[in-house]
Amino acid sequence: xxxxxxxxxxxxxxxxxxxxxxxxxxxxxxxxxxxxxxxxxxxxxxxxxxxxxxxxxxxxxxxxxxxxxxxxxxxxxxxxxxxxxxxxxxxxxxxxxxxxxxxxxxxxxxxxxxxxxxxxxxxxxxxxxxxxxxxxxxxxxxxxxx
Amino acid sequence: xxxxxxxxxxxxxxxxxxxxxxxxxxxxxxxxxxxxxxxxxxxxxxxxxxxxxxxxxxxxxxxxxxxxxxxxxxxxxxxxxxxxxxxxxxxxxxxxxxxxxxxxxxxxxxxxxxxxxxxxxxxxxxxxxxxxxxxxxxxxxxxxxxxxxxxxxxxxxxxxxxxxxxxxxxxxxxxxxxxxxxxxxxxxxxxxxxxxxxxxxxxxxxx
Numbered sequence: 001x002x003x004x005x006x007x008x009x010x011x012x013x014x015x016x017x018x019x020x021x022x023x024x025x026x027x028x029x030x031x032x033x034x035x036x037x038x039x040x041x042x043x044x045x046x047x048x049x050x051x052x053x054x055x056x057x058x059x060x061x062x063x064x065x066x067x068x069x070x071x072x073x074x075x076x077x078x079x080x081x082x083x084x085x086x087x088x089x090x091x092x093x094x095x096x097x098x099x100x101x102x103x104x105x106x107x108x109x110x111x112x113x114x115x116x117x118x119x120x121x122x123x124x125x126x127x128x129x130x131x132x133x134x135x136x137x138x139x140x141x142x143x144x145x146x
Numbered sequence: 147x148x149x150x151x152x153x154x155x156x157x158x159x160x161x162x163x164x165x166x167x168x169x170x171x172x173x174x175x176x177x178x179x180x181x182x183x184x185x186x187x188x189x190x191x192x193x194x195x196x197x198x199x200x201x202x203x204x205x206x207x208x209x210x211x212x213x214x215x216x217x218x219x220x221x222x223x224x225x226x227x228x229x230x231x232x233x234x235x236x237x238x239x240x241x242x243x244x245x246x247x248x249x250x251x252x253x254x255x256x257x258x259x260x261x262x263x264x265x266x267x268x269x270x271x272x273x274x275x276x277x278x279x280x281x282x283x284x285x286x287x288x289x290x291x292x293x294x295x296x297x298x299x300x301x302x303x304x305x306x307x308x309x310x311x312x313x314x315x316x317x318x319x320x321x322x323x324x325x326x327x328x329x330x331x332x333x334x335x336x337x338x339x340x341x342x343x344x345x346x347x348x349x350x351x352x353x
């Protein structure tokens with residue numbers, strides 16, 4: 001009994017020593033990380049926004065410096081800002097790719113466009129008559145073939 | 147088999163066509179009924195407005211008379227002798243108003259008052275002869291407040307997205323519709339007629 005347990009323990013020790021590290025990692029127990037203390041969500045959002053803004057500014061400065069160095073070296077460069085960075089910019093800055101808002105045609109404003117007076121009714125009327133004629137033609141043809 | 151398919155297709159086409167025709171006919175009929183109703187309302191309003199206006203002027207003064215109107219309400223009578231047009235103008239330029247008659251653009255001045263009064267209508271309905279008007283033709287408007295005679299001073303055709311309506315210091319009347327007037331499909335341009343008042347608007351109570 002003692003011999004068997006000693007042999008088992010020895011075998012386990014040898015196996016453990018010879019097994020690669022990733023496999024050992026898979027049989028280790030999971031220790032959960034300590035829970036973070038609850039923080040004020042408003043403060044967290046403000047802090048995150050400030051950090052992101054600071055990061056953006058730093059990245060812009062670094063980008064500008066790189067552009068300056070490149071220009072001094074005679075290399076043509078274009079400064080690019082990541083999409084994540086532009087999302088943190090103040091909302092009043094217009095995006096160059098955004099489509100211009102079409103002005104309202106149902107209220108008066110200085111420089112407004114004329115109201116939309118297009119009506120689909122004549123199109124519906126004419127299209128309806130054309131469809132009826134086509135349908136009658138098809139029915140007549142069907143009768144002739146039958 | 148082929149004849150059967152043709153027959154089914156024919157019946158489907160006829161049904162779809164009849165639906166479209168019925169829808170368009172219903173809308174035209176509803177517009178005509180609404181126009182008649184607006185005219186009756188207008189005439190009733192005129193009788194009541196003359197009395198109310200005289201009382202308001204006596205009590206408050208003309209400057210304090212409210213001109214707030216609700217969408218769809220008849221607000222003016224538009225007469226253009228040259229093309230035989232005599233229509234009641236409704237407040238608003240949405241589908242329902244334009245289906246019944248010329249529409250007054252909300253936010254623009256009332257016809258005869260200081261500012262730019264904008265009236266629009268469908269090119270295939272009430273303004274179908276608007277293209278026959280030329281500079282120098284006359285237009286008459288009547289509202290609950292004043293009757294004014296206008297003379298057309300400018301006629302232009304612009305793209306549908308071109309800014310066309312501007313504030314004016316004095317009384318101005320702008321008539322708009324789609325252009326070309328005879329065009330199948332969504333018209334790409336707009337016909338804009340601008341008119342200036344011939345003489346000072348005459349108050350309704352004095353006319």
